[in-house]
Amino acid sequence: MSDTNLANFEDDDEAGLFLENIAPKNETENLTKNMSENILLSQSVDADRQYITFTIGTEEYGTPILTVQEIRGWMKTTPLPNTPDYVRGVTNLRGNIVPVFDLRSRFSGENTDVTDRHVVIMAEIEGRTIGLLVDAISDILTIDEAKIQPPPTTNLIIDNQYLDGLVASDERMVALINVSKLFDQDIIEKLSKQQAN
């Protein structure tokens, strides 16, 4: 089930090292982009069913690969005043101003203590480009839709409404998150207001 083109990382550190060591930081984006393109080309599977998975702490999450534009190492962001804690600020993505959201903070309220090993996934959601700060990229999975289970009411730190489902892969559990729901503009605005009050 799991994809071997990207290499199977056993733990988060390796994934981080992979991105850092193979290419200098500014080339990382191209590399990862090419990488995902190669994967798309080399495989005859339906790209719709491919998910990129990443870790936050010990938990593994997945998002459809087609929403991912590129993956970059952590870069300094410019904080936006009076926004929720999970908004890490904005960064310069080749001349575009892109907001970066801290997924850990969004799920648990606890800010990520960023290091050079942290990774930002640049995703395109409903015409907007956003950055998602995660601990590490883990894998690319081709997931059979039939095997996606509805999210149970477990002790996951993430609210069920942001989950598309759960999938078991090599005895790991991957939670498929719905990023557009997670950072729906209305919700963001609502939260900003709450924060301001």
Added chain:
Amino acid sequence: MDQFKQTYFEECEDRIQDAEEGLSMMLDGDLDKDTVNRVFRAIHSIKGGAGAFAFNQIVDFAHEFETVLDFVREGKLTPDRDMCTLFLRSNDVVAEMLSLEQSKKTIPESIGANLLEELRTITSSMKGESAPAPSSEASNNDHPTSENFTWSIVFRPHEDMLKTGNEPYFILQALKELGDLKVTTETDNLPSLHDIHAEHCFIGWRLTLKTSAPEEEIREAFDFVEDLCDLEIAKQNVPPGDLPERRKAENRRDSDTPQARRKEDRDAQENAPKASKSIRVDLDRIDQLVNLVGEMVIAQSMLQEQVRWLPPEVGGKIGEGVEHLTRHMRDLQESVMAVRAQPIKSVFTRMPRIIREVCAAVGKDVRLTTFGEDTEVDKTVLENLIDPLTHMIRNSVDHGVETPSERQAAGKEPYGTIELSARHRSGRIIIEITDDGKGINRSAVLKKAQEKNLIPADHQLTDNEIDNLIFKPGFSTADKVSEVSGRGVGMDVVRKNVTSLGGRINVASTPGKGCVMTLSLPLTLAVMDGMVVSVGSQRFVLPTINIIESFRPPHSAVSKLSNGVNVIIARGDYVRLVPLYNIFGIQDAVLNPEEGLVILLESDNGEKLAVMVDDVLGQQQVVIKSLETNYTNVKGISAATILGNGDVALILDVPGLSSMNASIDIIEEYQNALKAVGQIKITPTKKGGKTDEESAQEEDNKEDESAEANETNAIEDNEDHPPKDEDAEEGKLTHE
């Protein structure tokens, strides 16, 4: 085919405006030949194109319209004001038909039916007066003939004629309608199949046309292709076998028929200046250019920043080069912006039509005068200006100007006047809409606002504040919901649109005399001059245009009002002071105003505001990048930009900042925090995200800083500290 239609509609838009301008001049009594010709030409071209696309209703209407205009052109008819109004309305009808055709809707018969009737009445009365005109075509009446002539026509399109969207078939068809047509195709020039170019036209036609129509009408069929083909038109009075030597179209023009000569004049006027002065460029290409220049501005500021760190022996020459580059970049950027800049005329010329429509709907008489139509502004701004301006004009007619009877009762002229003006002022465009109506009924506005809970009942407002209540969401004073305005979604939407362009809107009213609505918009949405300032480890950009001066105030200049608002004395005025570290929650900023800098700002409506920052880092051009593209708007921030080191800096929104101070109750928040630890003393604090220990510690620091302040002051006094911002920047550099 659709793309040709698109080009046609685009051209028609220009022509309609052209005609409208000309007609407006005629309405004001300018019956100069050039003016009338201009209108005639515009309508004639529209008709011609409409014929090619078989928009028959447009052709019919434009034809009647053109016929009447022709009388005016020939001086047989002198239009009075009413007739000019009729022409203007006819022009509107043509515009409406075109827009219906463009959106592929069918044109209802009713549109323009009565106008058509009126035009026909004029035509028939003119015919009665002028020389007998047996021909069905009114415009031919100086060529009265019912005799059938045989014309021989040679029509050889140039290779690239098809590229311009002209279809020979339609031309031939148009000729066929004139009479009996025989067509022979010339294939002499047809290359072998191998060499043939699919987009070129290699064939020509020899035509024999038996018709009663005059030459002008035959030529009309070739109106659009005249320059794109070899055309010979000759009257045939000898058998086709031995034709007289063919004369080229150019020669033919030298012939003696008055039509040909007049046509020549017309063509000369029409083609000569246009062809040489302008080209049509796809907007995408210009946008690409603007983006590239934007990137170059960023790269250049990066270079500039790096050069500063070079040792002087290396950096000197390079620095000089960078200076040159900077200057050229600025010129380049201005030139590119100038390409996008367009006169506001194109928006202003839409307004008379809107006024006529609204006047007809509400039974009012309003005259419009415009000033500064040649004021130029960026195309994006221009496009986004149409809706708000339309709405404001409708509003002025509907709510501002009274009915003729009301006006007479108030001792005014029965017709109202709306003045629309545009001018540049300090890097912005100012548009004013002035009406001489009844002004804003302040008591009604106030009552309505209180009824709708838009303002607290006991709130005291100045007259100006009351006037500006009309921009509040959900506000509408119209008692009835009328077709024109009064749905209560009006002016707040206008303000929203204007604000999203980085503009401001303001209204000032004099009861009984009318009101003035002022719009202030940036000239471009792409680049601006900014002052980079630091607050803690963060950098912000202040629009240079808003900056009056920067200075280091003594503690005695800063004081706090009982309502918690900090104020500062700047040149004798008390100005609200906003510490940026406070409203933006920045932790590591300079807290002592004597160590930081206070920058005095003026927003577009003249309101003054002072902000406290750590330092001024320099002045540079910044490329404006919207935050809303990928995120949402943030209060106090108008946009973002990319600095020379690739970092993102936020551009401050000056009017937004001044409203922020009012929206945050620092004292209440602080007192709550104090209550928690049982402290009573009140000192400034940061908003949220800080432990009490930190606050207390800061307080100590602040006191220490105050103690040092006197010393600092003494030093400051020796160091001539000029108030001008550029100088302040220099002063700062010498510090280093």
